[in-house]
Amino acid sequence: MKIAVVGTGYVGLVSGACFAEMGVDVTCVDIDQEKIEGLKKGGIPIYEPGLKSLVTRNYEAGRLHFTTDLPSVLNDMQMVFISVGTPSDDDGTADLSQVETVANTIADHMMVPLLVVTKSTVPVGTSFRVRDLVRKRLDERGLNDLTFDVASNPEFLKEGAAVNDFMSPDRVVVGVETEHAKELMTRLYRPFLLNNFRVIFMDILSSEMTKYASNAMLATRISFMNDIANLCERVGADVNMVRRGVGSDSRIGRSFLYPGCGYGGSCFPKDIRALIKTAEDFGYEMRVIKAVEEENDRQKEILFEKLNSHFDDAIKGKNVAVWGLSFKPETDDVREAPSLTLIHSLLSAGAAVRAYDPAAMEEARHYLGDSIYYANDIYDAADGADALIVPTEWKEFRLPNWSILSKIMNTRLVIDGRNIYNREELASHGFDYRGIGQK
Ligand SMILES: NC(=O)c1ccc[n+]([C@@H]2O[C@H](COP(=O)([O-])OP(=O)(O)OC[C@H]3O[C@@H](n4cnc5c(N)ncnc54)[C@H](O)[C@@H]3O)[C@@H](O)[C@H]2O)c1
Structure with missing residues (x-):
């Protein structure tokens, strides 16, 4: 063939x-x-x-x-x-x-x-x-x-x-x-x-629609959990527990229920927009999908907002370490990544950014040029930082040496965009910890 x-x-x-x-x-x-x-x-x-x-x-x-x-x-x-x-x-x-x-x-x-x-x-x-x-x-x-x-x-x-x-x-x-x-x-x-x-063989129109419907469903689950996570924070619940409780229902299942700092990448954002537009062209308003997109745009701001509230709007001059630039682990793709939204907000607020990513530094450079410092590893990024923010959950970020970090960072603050760390463990090293959807 x-x-x-x-x-x-x-x-x-x-x-x-x-x-x-x-x-x-x-x-x-x-x-x-x-x-x-x-x-x-x-x-x-x-x-x-x-x-x-x-x-x-x-x-x-x-x-x-x-x-x-x-x-x-x-x-x-x-x-x-x-x-x-x-x-x-x-x-x-x-x-x-x-x-x-x-x-x-x-x-x-x-x-x-x-x-x-x-x-x-x-x-x-x-x-x-x-x-x-x-x-x-x-x-x-x-x-x-x-x-x-x-x-x-x-x-x-x-x-x-x-x-x-x-x-x-x-x-x-x-x-x-x-x-x-x-x-x-x-x-x-x-x-x-x-x-x-x-x-699964089907007619051509249904096949084309299946792709958009699948991505829209996955994006909906993410935005739904982000919405629940944001409410958890306000009422004092822990979204990690809620997610386990919800996902254990076999009618719901566990995948794509992880709250975070928003979805990015080359597919979900553009496919959601295209689906909304297709519906408009046919005189129909996709209300659920529009809300999914709106929620995601809001969630992409959340890491910056957490940092801003910690420093009472005084971010100017702060050094911020960012671990993870790709829109998700195991790829160098940074298209529409939450890290980019975060970094643009940090730079506009007058902060300096020290970023590290295992695979996406070169790609990120196309979007960020020389506006940030590209670190050699996670410790180089955290050196002298007033906060560490993690938008992407690469495996090599999961078990860092907190003793070293507690010594090299200027302020012991971790904002965890993917809920990969344990508050108690970080507290034992003197870190202030902010996750998503947790007290
Ligand atoms: N990336 C994903 O995870 C993913 C998953 C499922 C579906 N898709 C869809 O698949 C399609 C491709 O996505 P991608 O991420 O591989 O894109 P990409 O941007 O990585 O690659 C597209 C390639 O097409 C080439 N190209 C453009 N015009 C061309 C032409 N006239 N002749 C020959 N080559 C040409 C470009 O040079 C580029 O190398 C998109 O519609 C995307 O939505 C992507």
Whole structure:
């Protein structure tokens, strides 16, 4: 089987490498020349556990190829996956220009039957737009008899566990219009699901909708728990206990009930905005989802507010250590990360920031430039700090040496955005502790 995966980012590179691992001949295509040249030399453009060895093994085995030239490989393929970015426009609409560029290239160069699969997260109806755009152009080119199908195959991998998620998915959602598309997608995914075939076939519109509904559900759970956490603080309850009590109900379950300093990343925020916008375009107001977004925007301010209230609005001139810049652990992705909201507020209030992250320093530099000090490790970040704030729960932050920290910090204050520390333990080292949703 020969496929092309267009867009070699978090989704495209992981998908391409995982398909190749199952024996598929995969060509990963990107417009970013530097990225493609780097990949050919073994350079992995993103931090994702397990990805480097997977890419290297399959590249060396000749099953994984990289190119910037889609037209030159297109007519050697049975399927083309579109996995380019779909960022938010200013009004929240998903910007489909990257998807359309790829569709136009296919339309202009396709000479053999193809199945074009949308893997990017796209608003409901986009796969049909791709279908109509390509069909029209094929007809203009006099290729009226050329078979051309579309399918929707939204991706559910999580950054930080992307390879594992792709290799052992909970389920694979596929929207199709034809038996031919269904057969090809079944062949492609069967190796991943040999013991329990969990591909859910459906119509294309429902498949596209499933992706947004899933992300909206997860974001709702997070914002819901943040709302509960904020009330816990006010009434004197402990959200850690409440979460355990709530999550033990098998109808509810434990996952995505962790309160914190808001969700970020390249998916939830933009997908929530796009869903709200799609609803508006259809004359419908998504009230629950709008509240989820509003709650998240508020929660992203919470770490700064806790610091501000501790210092009675006198943050100017304070040195603040920030542990964690990525939007979650095990990734270098800082897009819409709560750490960025925090750091911007700190800098505007006149504080100096000393930040450390195990993987995301380089990415963060694109957003923050030289406005902060990039520390060498957690202790370097905390040196002389008036407060330590933890927006991201990387494993290496979980058991620091509090004795050392108590000596090197100027003020023993910890604001824990992910509830990873124990108040009593910190108190025994003389630290003032502020968590989320706790007294
Ligand atoms: N990152 C995730 O965790 C995740 C999870 C599920 C779904 N998604 C969705 O998958 C899609 C891709 O996300 P991502 O995080 O991989 O994006 P990304 O920004 O990491 O990668 C996109 C890639 O597409 C390339 N590209 C842009 N235009 C191109 C073109 N015309 N031809 C070839 N390549 C082109 C870019 O250079 C970039 O390398 C988005 O719709 C996103 O919402 C992402």
